[in-house]
Amino acid sequence: MTINGTDITMIRGDTESLTITCEDEDGVLRPFEAGDRVTLTVAFRVGGEAVLKKTAETFLDGAAVFCIAHEDTNDLQAMAYRYDVQLTTKTGVVKTIIPPSEFRLEGDVTRE
Template sequence: MNDIELIRGDTLILDLSITDMDGEAYELQPDDECLFTVKKNVYKKDPVIQKRITGSSFQIEPKDTESLSFGSYVYDVQLTLVSGEVHTIIPPSAFKVLEEVTW
């Protein structure tokens, strides 16, 4: 499963490995656009978090979630190649913002 649970205001480092249809590793090219997008639900237009992925990992910063309400969201990861091909490499999955105690 690709579900993510994160305590609001914490840091999360996510590793991403992309394989092509032949199962071969694919490295993001400088002109590719790979986006991690979180929304309240799939029907909302505006993301609550969106990160451009440029390498094999990316980071969710405390500031990205500190103002979000606790609860369930949805995310996906989409890769747009320089050729214009679009591939959703992680389909819509759960992104849950959990309560914190210390904050």
């Protein structure tokens, strides 16, 4: 997996781990805490149907860790998708913390 800014590229069918942190408007790290929910959604296009959706409600040192399993992407087409990450705080505030960005799945040679 490679990350360039907010754009992500990974090989279709690989197992990967993605760690997400958050900063407030002043650039200060804002750790996720009990009661927060962080959602990663990947779709064909902005506003399109999700092809992959992961939610974190427990956190490691204030960060959300998303495990992307082989099965999550193995049957998806190799192409550029769109994704974003949304935070819903324990008080109900909803904020997109990573705006719609590219999530590119590269093809693979070995299929299992």
